[in-house]
Amino acid sequence: MVKNAFIFLILIGVAMILVNLFAGFTGNVDLGQIANHYVANGPAEVGSANIVTAVVVTYRGFDTLGEVTILFLSAAIVGFFLKIENTDNTERNLKYTSEILNTASQVLVPIMILFGVYVFINGHLSPGGGFQGGAIIASGLVLMFIAQPKKEIGHKLINIIESISGVGFVLMGLAGVLFAGGFLDNNVIGLGKFGTLFSAGAIPIIYIFVGLKVGSELTGIALSLKENQNEA
Amino acid sequence: MLNIILAIFLGILIIVLAIMAVLNKNIVVAIIAAGAVSLFASVLYLILAAPDVAMTEAAIGSGLSTIIFFYVLNKINRQNG
Amino acid sequence: MMEKLNIQNIGLTVGILVILVGLWGLLTQKNLIKIVIGFALFDTGTHILMVSIGYIKYRTAPILDEAVDIRNAAKLVVDPIPQALVLTAIVIGLGITALMLSYVLKMYQNKKSLEINNYKDLKW
Numbered sequence: 001m002v003k004n005a006f007i008f009l010i011l012i013g014v015a016m017i018l019v020n021l022f023a024g025f026t027g028n029v030d031l032g033q034i035a036n037h038y039v040a041n042g043p044a045e046v047g048s049a050n051i052v053t054a055v056v057v058t059y060r061g062f063d064t065l066g067e068v069t070i071l072f073l074s075a076a077i078v079g080f081f082l083k084i085e086n087t088d089n090t091e092r093n094l095k096y097t098s099e100i101l102n103t104a105s106q107v108l109v110p111i112m113i114l115f116g117v118y119v120f121i122n123g124h125l126s127p128g129g130g131f132q133g134g135a136i137i138a139s140g141l142v143l144m145f146i147a148q149p150k151k152e153i154g155h156k157l158i159n160i161i162e163s164i165s166g167v168g169f170v171l172m173g174l175a176g177v178l179f180a181g182g183f184l185d186n187n188v189i190g191l192g193k194f195g196t197l198f199s200a201g202a203i204p205i206i207y208i209f210v211g212l213k214v215g216s217e218l219t220g221i222a223l224s225l226k227e228n229q230n231e232a
Numbered sequence: 233m234l235n236i237i238l239a240i241f242l243g244i245l246i247i248v249l250a251i252m253a254v255l256n257k258n259i260v261v262a263i264i265a266a267g268a269v270s271l272f273a274s275v276l277y278l279i280l281a282a283p284d285v286a287m288t289e290a291a292i293g294s295g296l297s298t299i300i301f302f303y304v305l306n307k308i309n310r311q312n313g
Numbered sequence: 314m315m316e317k318l319n320i321q322n323i324g325l326t327v328g329i330l331v332i333l334v335g336l337w338g339l340l341t342q343k344n345l346i347k348i349v350i351g352f353a354l355f356d357t358g359t360h361i362l363m364v365s366i367g368y369i370k371y372r373t374a375p376i377l378d379e380a381v382d383i384r385n386a387a388k389l390v391v392d393p394i395p396q397a398l399v400l401t402a403i404v405i406g407l408g409i410t411a412l413m414l415s416y417v418l419k420m421y422q423n424k425k426s427l428e429i430n431n432y433k434d435l436k437w
Contacts, residue, residue, distance in 0.1 A: 027319070028392070040387045043377060051375035052376075055393050075411075240323060262350055
């Protein structure tokens with residue numbers, strides 16, 4: 001009873017804090033100074049039509065590098081905790097999925113992966129980018145794991161793709177130090193014509209690496225938690 | 233005006249589903265309700281002029297996160313019996 | 314009353330309420346998986362709150378195309394910075410949720426129980 005009253009008091013307190021924070025908030029009428037700079041000078045400095053992409057990849061690219069590192073760390077810890085034991089490779093009795101799910105997945109999975117690639121290559125022109133594209137690719141691969149349990153993707157292949165794309169991301173950042181203004185500066189190979197596919201300097205290349213890395217990490221997490229491994 | 237009505241509708245739906253996710257005794261129902269909260273939140277992001285966030289939330293919050301919860305629940309149920 | 318009813322205030326209210334519901338679930342539930350669900354709701358509520366703060370009335374998404382003129386863009390688009398932060402926060406949220414769930418799985422393998430009252434090893 002005392003405990004319930006205590007929880008009630010905590011909730012009331014948090015509610016009071018949040019309501020007081022926003023009681024006098026009437027909404028912005030204009031952009032702040034930093035946001036104004038990003039929107040006004042972003043197209044000329046970075047060459048990306050999607051301002052969110054410009055902020056994520058270039059202006060705050062270092063944050064993105066740290067974020068990808070955190071995701072890698074959590075994927076690695078999940079894999080470490082749920083280590084796959086080398087059980088004998090006798091016939092496991094996998095449940096067969098229905099014919100409809102199986103056939104539909106064979107049609108859908110390549111299209112989903114293609115759409116994920118489209119989303120992260122066009123990240124500087126339209127909504128989307130490396131994180132969204134990687135998540136879509138991982139969703140497609142998870143659909144494949146569910147519908148076709150016999151088909152397997154090894155952890156080794158996923159680890160190789162992840163390592164290569166991580167190293168590529170950092171190398172693109174270092175190329176910015178050597179050939180342009182600083183770490184992760186995208187003006188390495190010229191900005192190109194604004195609004196076309198081959199524009200915005202290194203942003204599409206960095207987003208391809210981010211997309212592959214996020215996709216392989218999320219697939220690795222799902223693969224570690226899949227149910228027909230680590231029975232013990 | 234239509235946007236405001238849609239936003240109010242989505243808000244009520246999100247809050248009801250969130251309370252359902254906390255209160256329901258059945259864990260499967262709770263997981264699906266939490267996934268639906270993310271799905272309707274992604275539509276709310278679209279109304280709030282954030283299409284990038286909406287795409288991420290729809291793919292991750294309601295897709296992969298729900299799948300991961302079900303994988304873990306499935307493993308726990310298998311060890312049980 | 315009527316002039317307070319705009320999309321931004323609705324977003325802020327929904328965000329605060331979802332945060333409170335998530336915190337309530339985090340504090341009152343006894344099942345470990347339900348605690349993780351409460352944490353995920355708290356996460357979603359924070360994201361809704363942050364995106365709502367960046368919204369500006371009558372403006373559109375921060376993507377420059379035919380609808381948004383480049384020279385006049387700063388008067389036409391919403392704040393891009395909260396959106397960029399939430400974008401990465403969602404992905405980290407999934408990583409943290411997966412990490413918590415793998416801890417739950419490991420705890421269940423040790424004690425065969427999901428009830429939080431059975432875990433008293435570190436209680437004094």
